[in-house]
Amino acid sequence: MSHPPLEGRSRALVTLALSLATFMQVLDTTIANVAIPTIAGDLGASTSQGTWVITSFGVANAISVPITGWLAKRVGEVRLFLLATIGFVISSWLCGLAPSLELLILFRVLQGLLAGPMIPLSQSLLLQSYPPDKRAIAMALWTMTIIVAPIFGPILGGWLSDNWHWSWIFYINIPIGAAAAALVWRELRHRETTILQLPIDKVGLILLVLGVGCLQMMLDRGKELDWFHSGEIVLYGIIALLALSYLVVWELTDQHPVIDLSLFRDRNFSVGVISVSVGFMLYFGAIVLMPLLMQTQMGYTATEAGLATAPIGILPVLLSPIIGKNAHRLDMRWVVTFSFLMFAACFYWRYSTFNPAMDFASVAWPQFVQGFAIAGFFMPLTTITLSNMKPQQLASASSLSNFMRTLAGSIGASLTTWQWEHREGLHHTQLTEHVSLYDSATRDTLAAMQQAGLSAEQAAAVIAGDISRQGLFLGANEVFWLATVLFLLLTGLVWLSRPPKAAAGVVVVDAGH
CATH class of the missing domain: 1.20.1250.20 (MFS general substrate transporter like domains)
Incomplete structure (x- = not known):
């Protein structure tokens, strides 16, 4: 009606x-x-x-x-x-x-x-x-x-x-x-x-819930249970693999699929969904990691961490309406390429500068500049993704794209925090190899700390804390470096799409949060 x-x-x-x-x-x-x-x-x-x-x-x-x-x-x-x-x-x-x-x-x-x-x-x-x-x-x-x-x-x-x-x-x-x-x-x-x-695809829905739920449980619990050395994680992995594999087969043959996988036959849809999912996975992983790093290792309060990360939204407020107004004149592939290059530049900026002694401005400035990347990310990629869709396909295509992006964000948060902690453990082991009572520098440092009033146990605890902090920063910087490389690779992927043509009556807006 x-x-x-x-x-x-x-x-x-x-x-x-x-x-x-x-x-x-x-x-x-x-x-x-x-x-x-x-x-x-x-x-x-x-x-x-x-x-x-x-x-x-x-x-x-x-x-x-x-x-x-x-x-x-x-x-x-x-x-x-x-x-x-x-x-x-x-x-x-x-x-x-x-x-x-x-x-x-x-x-x-x-x-x-x-x-x-x-x-x-x-x-x-x-x-x-x-x-x-x-x-x-x-x-x-x-x-x-x-x-x-x-x-x-x-x-x-x-x-x-x-x-x-x-x-x-x-x-x-x-x-x-x-x-x-x-x-x-x-x-x-x-x-x-x-x-x-x-009618609803009940089998597809059950497989979707089982597969995605067990996949996320495997990622979240795997960090604590030593991954596939745990029977629980093995069980989650097997259920996720079987459910998602059968989901793909079922959805390609069902008359009313809960997820229309046939949309991936369109090149622009495939390129757009992969780009927005991988990009959002990296971006959202950093959104979760940054406040953790600031509050647990740099002494920031929650308010200070919020103020340091908030500048990322300033430039999108100013630039998004301009991009939207001129969307019909722009080749969105160039806009997305600029976005990915800015993401790569900001992650490399963090990789090359993040350290325990950095000040507030050193944290906030990369966040502010990354606003250029956000402004050219969500709406332009949505335009590419939906550009070849027929009117009757738009609802399914938009839902599938949002599903993949949202799921990728959750996976990114889990993988980023796991990689951060995993790399800290490796760096902690490497750094402690140089700390020994047989090492003159270690003996001198302990002696100086004891002269300052610390007991031997307290001095050892301070050194252990410094090693852990250094390991966590090294781990975070490696996460930033990996994100830099992946965003550079994504700049090549976006050019596999054809020049997007805006469909009449289609408003391309996405919830880029």
Whole structure:
């Protein structure tokens, strides 16, 4: 059922409500990053276990995205959006109340599942509320909330953790979500979309949940259980391999696949999805690693870590509208190439300068400059990805692209923290080879520390701490170096796509958080 566009006050209120809901969901993906050390310490978990708070949300969110279209047709877009928003608010409240890491992760999974439909439905409902000639303005306003949220997320998350309690990074969603749901119910409850009784690919959905869930469990638990030396990790790996392999075969033959893998036959779609997934995996891994490094090794508070990472959002706010306005004149392959080169330059900048003695500006400046890369990453790659899609393929193509990107982000967070800790162990072993009572430099250092008032045990502990810190910085720098190389390789991949042609009536917006 088609409804006429909204007018005046109603349209303004709907725009505000949908933007608030989007802001809340994107904010939630960044606000927790700087609070991980605080949450882990308060709940008696290691920092590595604390990252599950991020990865569990991301995996659940990725799983729910592909079934959003089916749910919207079965339930109605307005009703599903209200259910998702209210559910997100309730699960946020439960996250804040969680007395243990296990319960927090459970509620984060619930929160991620409910968050999946919110962004695609907010975009769809917003476009339906505007006349065709004003939809570009509507999407520009909506996009600004997505771009601004990552600026506030780290700062707000740090400030709340330092001055209140980490629970408030979840409680803050309650008034925002409640206001958004109330406004949407008031203005859109009489504008429900047509409800259709469509079949769902139950086998594909079960295989998807099993495969992706076990893959993420293998990545998260493998760091603690010595990977495939553990029977638990072997079991997760076998289930993930079998489920995902059978999923590919099943989805290529099913009439109503939950994931339409046939879309990968299009070259631009394949190149775009691979590029955005690998790029986001590297980018999101660094987003998780940076606050951990600053708070655990450099003495930063959560607020200071948030302030140091927040500058990454300044340039995208200024440049994204300009790129969007001139998209029809630009070859997006050049824009994405510039983005990848800027990513590579910023990661190499970190690789060559990161050390325990660096000051605040040395942390913040690469973050600020990386804003050039963010501005040319999400929207241009979405344009390339969807450029050859037929109108009836757009919903499936956008869902699959978002699923792959979100899943890649969770995998990136797990792999980055594992590689960081793994390389620290190797460097710790190498560095301690040079520390020995038979070494004159070691004896001199210990003697000087004891003369300063430290006991022999305290002096040894200080040296051990310095070695661990150096090992962690060396490990982080190797992660940055690997990201540099991979982004340079991605600049070649993007040129395997054909020049994208913007399809009529297609608004290419992606939730680049």
